[in-house]
Amino acid sequence: MQVHIPVGSEGEFVAxxxxxxxxxxxxxxxxxxxIGVDIKDIFTEAKSAGFDVKVLRHVIRLRKKSDNERDEEExxxxxxxxxxxx
Amino acid sequence: MQVHIPVGSEGEFVAxxxxxxxxxxxxxxxxxxxIGVDIKDIFTEAKSAGFDVKVLRHVIRLRKKSDNERDEEExxxxxxxxxxxx
Amino acid sequence: MQVHIPVGSEGEFVAxxxxxxxxxxxxxxxxxxxIGVDIKDIFTEAKSAGFDVKVLRHVIRLRKKSDNERDEEExxxxxxxxxxxx
Amino acid sequence: MQVHIPVGSEGEFVAxxxxxxxxxxxxxxxxxxxIGVDIKDIFTEAKSAGFDVKVLRHVIRLRKKSDNERDEEExxxxxxxxxxxx
DNA sequence: CATGAAAAAGAAGCGC
DNA sequence: GCGCTTCTTTTTCATG
Numbered sequence: 001m002q003v004h005i006p007v008g009s010e011g012e013f014v015a016x017x018x019x020x021x022x023x024x025x026x027x028x029x030x031x032x033x034x035i036g037v038d039i040k041d042i043f044t045e046a047k048s049a050g051f052d053v054k055v056l057r058h059v060i061r062l063r064k065k066s067d068n069e070r071d072e073e074e075x076x077x078x079x080x081x082x083x084x085x086x
Numbered sequence: 087m088q089v090h091i092p093v094g095s096e097g098e099f100v101a102x103x104x105x106x107x108x109x110x111x112x113x114x115x116x117x118x119x120x121i122g123v124d125i126k127d128i129f130t131e132a133k134s135a136g137f138d139v140k141v142l143r144h145v146i147r148l149r150k151k152s153d154n155e156r157d158e159e160e161x162x163x164x165x166x167x168x169x170x171x172x
Numbered sequence: 173m174q175v176h177i178p179v180g181s182e183g184e185f186v187a188x189x190x191x192x193x194x195x196x197x198x199x200x201x202x203x204x205x206x207i208g209v210d211i212k213d214i215f216t217e218a219k220s221a222g223f224d225v226k227v228l229r230h231v232i233r234l235r236k237k238s239d240n241e242r243d244e245e246e247x248x249x250x251x252x253x254x255x256x257x258x
Numbered sequence: 259m260q261v262h263i264p265v266g267s268e269g270e271f272v273a274x275x276x277x278x279x280x281x282x283x284x285x286x287x288x289x290x291x292x293i294g295v296d297i298k299d300i301f302t303e304a305k306s307a308g309f310d311v312k313v314l315r316h317v318i319r320l321r322k323k324s325d326n327e328r329d330e331e332e333x334x335x336x337x338x339x340x341x342x343x344x
Numbered sequence: 345c346a347t348g349a350a351a352a353a354g355a356a357g358c359g360c
Numbered sequence: 361g362c363g364c365t366t367c368t369t370t371t372t373c374a375t376g
Contacts, residue, residue: 015342017135018137018338018341019342021128021131021132021137021142022142022145022146022149022342024128025128025129025142025146026146026149028121028124028125029125029146031121032118032121032122032125035117035118035121036118038114039111039114039115039118040357042107042111042114043111045107046107049103051107051255052251052254052255053357053358054251054357054358055248055252055254055255056107056108056111057366057367058247058248058251059108060111060112060115063112064112064115076227076230076234079224079226079227079230080227082224082227083223083224083226083227138334140370140371141331141334141335141338143369143370145335145338145339145342145344148344159312159313162310162313163313163316163317166190166314167317169186169187169190169191170187170190170191170194170317170321172317172320172321189307190309193300193303193304193309193314194317194318194321196300197300197301197314197318198318198321200293200296200297200300201297201318203293204290204294204297207286207289207290207293208351208373210286211283211287211290212373212374214282214283214286215283218279221275223276225374225375226349226374226375228276228279228280228283229349229350229374231280232280232283232284233349233350236287294351315352315353315354319353
């Protein structure tokens with residue numbers, strides 16, 4: 001493992017850059033988390049409206065999966081072609 | 087799999103509401119996922135700048151925990167290590 | 173977080189138990205890892221025989237998935253029934 | 259998806275070999291998975307005995323790394339923490 | 345070495 | 361509230 005320990009003004013610069021990275025990631029993670037809350041709110045509302053949240057989640061998951069499956073079929077097809085030298 | 091959708095005006099309403107819920111959740115999940123990509127990009131950039139991504143993640147995770155939590159976990163870890171002669 | 177710091181003979185006992193746990197887990201992880209090597213060997217052999225390893229992995233993954241899908245369909249059906257009060 | 263299986267005696271042979279490969283891998287993956295269950299059981303038992311499973315996993319992970327690796331990662335982590343004023 | 349897939353770990357949500 | 365499952369995240373591995 002390479003551990004470069006910067007000194008003086010270079011170290012200042014590295015520390016500043018580190019702070020910038022951490023700040024930006026934390027900022028984005030907050031946004032991400034906030035969206036998670038929004039999603040949760042929708043499910044809560046749905047539950048109040050009489051929907052079964054577990055079923056809802058499952059349905060949404062299946063819809064996402066369908067998209068993925070399509071991609072995957074294409075991938076596998078391409079793999080077979082490649083494996084057969086086509 | 088066949089999903090039964092109730093008919094009549096009430097069923098229409100329920101179906102519309104269901105559709106709205108699913109749409110909104112899917113929309114939000116896309117946003118969430120996009121932010122995930124942004125975060126990944128930052129780590130990629132950080133890596134190019136010479137930072138150790140794994141350690142970066144570790145630090146960010148630590149910052150989320152309160153000081154007490156951090157201390158407690160470290161104490162327990164030290165205890166276990168000591169008991170194992172490490 | 174509860175951190176119980178045992179003293180005297182009780183501490184000895186706890187340390188012994190900790191060692192036992194760690195030993196057993198490490199032993200099992202070795203076995204697990206050895207099986208991973210065996211699997212890898214089979215793929216190496218398959219490659220020598222002219223099979224495309226990536227495609228093989230994909231096929232095996234799909235077979236596993238098929239089983240899961242069957243389970244999942246049943247689960248979803250049960251969920252729908254439950255959601256519809258059946 | 260339709261998978262083309264070559265016909266004729268050569269195809270038979272290839273198909274048989276393919277089947278053998280898939281069977282053996284699946285068999286080994288089952289064993290691997292069973293050991294995973296055993297490990298999980300030990301952690302469950304440990305939890306009942308009052309151990310903190312998360313910290314246990316952490317210790318076991320640390321033991322896998324060489325002393326040098328451990329030191330290096332800790333050094334880098336300390337460096338980052340210091341740069342962030344933690 | 346960088347990308348992408350598979351496994352493991354951790355966190356969250358659910359029902360009992 | 362607690363355990364159990366499900367979902368997300370992290371880490372590791374393999375391949376090009």
